Amino acid sequence: MKACACHILVKDKALAEKLKSQLDKGGNFHQLAKKHSICPTGKKGGDLGEFSPGTMVKAFDNVVFKKEILTVHGPVKTQFGYHLIKTLYRS
Numbered sequence: 001m002k003a004c005a006c007h008i009l010v011k012d013k014a015l016a017e018k019l020k021s022q023l024d025k026g027g028n029f030h031q032l033a034k035k036h037s038i039c040p041t042g043k044k045g046g047d048l049g050e051f052s053p054g055t056m057v058k059a060f061d062n063v064v065f066k067k068e069i070l071t072v073h074g075p076v077k078t079q080f081g082y083h084l085i086k087t088l089y090r091s
Contacts, residue, residue: 003064006046008084009039016075016082023072
């Protein structure tokens with residue numbers, strides 16, 4: 001199985017919750033990722049491309065491979081910070 005996902009990574013849970021609220025109200029995921037994400041993928045709107053299970057940390061994989069697609073999930077805490085994750089597809 002493979003999946004394609006994008007994410008926004010921030011250090012602060014409060015900021016992650018604020019961004020999630022904006023996304024829930026129709027905010028643009030890619031624009032918010034470019035503006036706020038501390039991950040290098042933020043420059044690409046948070047696009048992580050396609051990857052297999054086990055590529056990402058467990059908490060991240062659990063969202064990408066088990067939760068509803070095309071829905072923003074999070075904040076999800078990992079050792080990197082707080083993620084907002086949107087799975088684009090699984091195949």
